[in-house]
Amino acid sequence: MSVIAEIIDTLENKVVKLVLKIQNLEQKTQELQVxxxxxxxxxxxxxxxxxxxxxxxxxxxxxxxxxxSDDNKRDTKLKINSLIREIDYCIAQLSD
Structure with a gap:
């Protein structure tokens, strides 16, 4: 019987250690999620x-x-033309 008791004690210790590892892993998972x-x-x-x-x-x-500045003149002209088109469109909408 003492052999069985030793096996049970060993198993119980291993289960306790596994439960502690699971709890530690769950805590680390929560910390990582945060x-x-x-x-x-x-x-x-x-x-x-x-x-x-x-x-x-x-x-x-x-x-x-x-x-x-001459660096971005083309972009500026395109932007101004785009704004003028938008203004023309708004005027046309208001005229209707």
Whole structure:
């Protein structure tokens, strides 16, 4: 009987160790999920900031070309033509 008792004790110890490992892994999983959520929020914030900076860059590029820079004249002319077309379209809509 003592052999069976030793086997049962060994099995019980192994089960307890496995339960502790499972609990540790679940805790680590939760921590990783929190980290992942924080990282996703940081990425979203950075993407928003990048888009704002791109828009600001385009605005500065157009303003620079309007001030006489030859670098972006073509882009500025295209943008102005696009704005004129939009204004003409709005006027046509209002006229109807």
């Amino acid at each position: 980290d992942l959520t924080k990282s996703a929020q940081i990425i979203q914030t950075q993407l928003t900031e990048i888009e704002a900076l791109k828009a600001q860059y385009e605005t500065l590029k157009i303003a620079n070309s309007l001030l006489g």
